Amino acid sequence: MRTTVKDVAKAVGLSTTTVSLVLNNKPNRIPKATREIVLKAAKDLNYRPNHIAVSMVTKKTHTIGLILPDISNLYFSELAKVIEEQFHKYGYNVLYGNTNGTLEHDFEYLNLFIDRSVDAVIMTVSSNYSEKEIKSLHEIAEMNNVPIMMVDRTLDDPRFMSVLLDQKLGGYLATNYLIHLGHRKIACITGPKSLRISIERLEGYKSALQDAGLPFDPALIVEGDFRVDSGVQALPYILGQNATAVFSLNDMMAIGVYRECRRYHLSIPQDLSIVGFDDIFIDEFLEPPLSTIAQPVVEIGEYAVKKMMTVLEGEEDPSCADTMVFKPALKVRGSASKFMEKKQM
Amino acid sequence: MRTTVKDVAKAVGLSTTTVSLVLNNKPNRIPKATREIVLKAAKDLNYRPNHIAVSMVTKKTHTIGLILPDISNLYFSELAKVIEEQFHKYGYNVLYGNTNGTLEHDFEYLNLFIDRSVDAVIMTVSSNYSEKEIKSLHEIAEMNNVPIMMVDRTLDDPRFMSVLLDQKLGGYLATNYLIHLGHRKIACITGPKSLRISIERLEGYKSALQDAGLPFDPALIVEGDFRVDSGVQALPYILGQNATAVFSLNDMMAIGVYRECRRYHLSIPQDLSIVGFDDIFIDEFLEPPLSTIAQPVVEIGEYAVKKMMTVLEGEEDPSCADTMVFKPALKVRGSASKFMEKKQM
DNA sequence: GAATTTTAGTAAAATGTTTTATCAATGAAT
């Protein structure tokens, strides 16, 4: 059996109170001599506090619930890693759940984690919640007094702490870059229309067109699902529209376009320019390396943890729910080039 | 405040014992009428048991500690996902820790998780432990009575449950394939020599050469570190040895070779054949698609969980520590071709 | 109708800690 505080107390002939006081380093309560006796006994007996029992009385578990759509997705696994490592520094551990992008799982894990008394929850919601669901989320947070932070995606509600990316700016940067390369017919492969990130990135696309005085042509927009396959499927349609460039709302779909271009014997960027979104590690190893919009994942994760820690340490009220927005950056590699008139002949 | 079992008891005018008995569905103790009254009250009051308090008395947390070198690595994130999802089905949650491949972190997380009373630990060790460390691991497992399972990598000790891949077979399959394509000078980029998987995959390589009656030439072996960069750095040396094919002990390094080949204007597979190991998702989108040794990650994860569950449900003694070995398979894509004599001219 | 068994329920202990309130002893101040 594991050594308990009682065992230590018995070993030194003192009360558990005294032992606990020493072990928790309570300020000037116990004289140095006693303290050292206790410390030595604890060490000799290899005492390690039972976290469960501590949680029982302190009401803190030093555990964070991390709810993500899919940990095997490169972006989320990177984010999860950063978040875990940062929390670890503060003595917190993370419990994680994969929702597979379904709303029921969002709530299921949230409740599960709250039953386990996590101190806080960080989540990337699977979709844009309805009024009812937002309300429900709030009630859960309030009733259990657990701070919830949205990362990467947020809800239409200002009451949640959020740390996000300026998705619209990302869409703008990508599109603007293609426009300045001379492209006029720029197709866009979106993610699911129900997702805010799809909408926001597309808004950036529209905004860039507008600023350049170019018309927005709905025929150039194809709805995808953020997976490789939808890039594959989108290409024939895009070619049919005589687009000379494509803005893919994520890199996975861009990879799909690459693949399909090879089947059509089209070369990138000579025959088709393409810009992705996310900057996953593989981009630079594609042929040609994929130009994309990079997200500062590490900064996002680090900020999220730091912010959450200020809340957990009571320095900040979670109800003063501000939103932090990080800026994406265009990463030029080799998948887009100047528009050449000859290509149209 | 959250509803407690006391609140429910008070609401229905019964004791907490009765409420607990009903809620835990203890067989034929409480008559149906009473049971329904309690159930209704629990529902009305939105009662959810406090997991911490339950753990306090049952000594079970329904939590698993998952210790991995790097969750942002495609192989591990996929594995982690499978493991989490499977455990979730059984009502278990997983706490995970990134060790970044350092031994100290292996132990740090192990102790941390044990302090949190996890019911079991599944880990991929960061290196091949020394006698002392193996002993230490055993003591921790025994003293705390927590089953530890090794996945993907194991130790030189038969006392741990392990679920592994037949690494040697993988090495054999890859090399044998290249030999049968007519290659005679086959270079091999290994992982860190201290890792068993490096050694075992290399053994498969040697074994295939031997079976084919080919000599083993140490000059054709380059030590890498499983990262893209070591593939990049290995190529010039490999070319210097006049190798016509390369077996890269993982796909990431193969990607490095791809990149460097482009710089040298060498085309794959005409100028250099290459076979990787792991079968990460990107392989099929490379140009040419990368032939590789595929690991059945999903099966591995599912088996690991199932096996651990039999131990947790007391059907099996963790000390009867058997090892399960999965078989890898060669996945032929387009990165290796028949050896043409002309290339040597 | 007495003895026995079954039914329906409960009081209290136990889990491993922290924390609150308290106490005895010592030393200092009046």
Added chain:
DNA sequence: ATTCATTGATAAAACATTTTACTAAAATTC
């Protein structure tokens, strides 16, 4: 020499459950 403050330490409560051992009442048996 009494009072007061300080020091060193502790007993007991609290946390939210489950579980053990028990009892009173009802039902059954003879």
